[in-house]
Amino acid sequence: GAVVSQHPSWVICKSGTSVKIECRSLDFQATTMFWYRQFPKQSLMLMATSNEGSKATYEQGVEKDKFLINHASLTLSTLTVTSAHPEDSSFYICSATPSGNEQFFGPGTRLTVL
């Protein structure tokens, strides 16, 4: 149980384009989902907290107009990186919690912006 999927697993895009990443909880309903990014050899950095049906809460320093988050249902959240630039290249990971305690993570999405 507690399986979270992400799609795509990797994506390469040109600078200036937008990329959408999906996060789904497959066997539970997630009232809250989280989006992280991780640079090589570093730990996870929380970008935003997403609650179903309401606006996401962004961490300090994260541009909400650049990283658009939509939590349309209890099993789906999406992260759209708008007007991507090479510095946005990173490993993006989502997580979901069925109970508000343990978070279960997706497999991650590797974004490369050329």
Place this chain on the structure above:
Amino acid sequence: EDQVTQSPEALRLQEGESSSLNCSYTVSGLRGLFWYRQDPGKGPEFLFTLYSAGEEKEKERLKATLTKKESFLHITAPKPEDSATYLCAVPTGGGNKLTFGTGTQLKVEL
């Protein structure tokens, strides 16, 4: 300020050589401590949740313990497949978002 510190940063063990990883935390009102395993290029895999000092949990060769200031992840007779980065995390900020330590990169060699 809530803080989570892990040590060592990296650890190399021979197969069968038991050891412990440390996670020290400074949190006002602990609401759980979580251990995860992360393989390269993958998302973290949930291992354990500990809620109170003195609590212990085991899974195969791993045992997690908790005191009022730190948690240990004991690895008994490790195998090469235990090689990974081990992360600990605590809920912070009054909500349910997690603050992660920087992790311990474990390599188990034959």
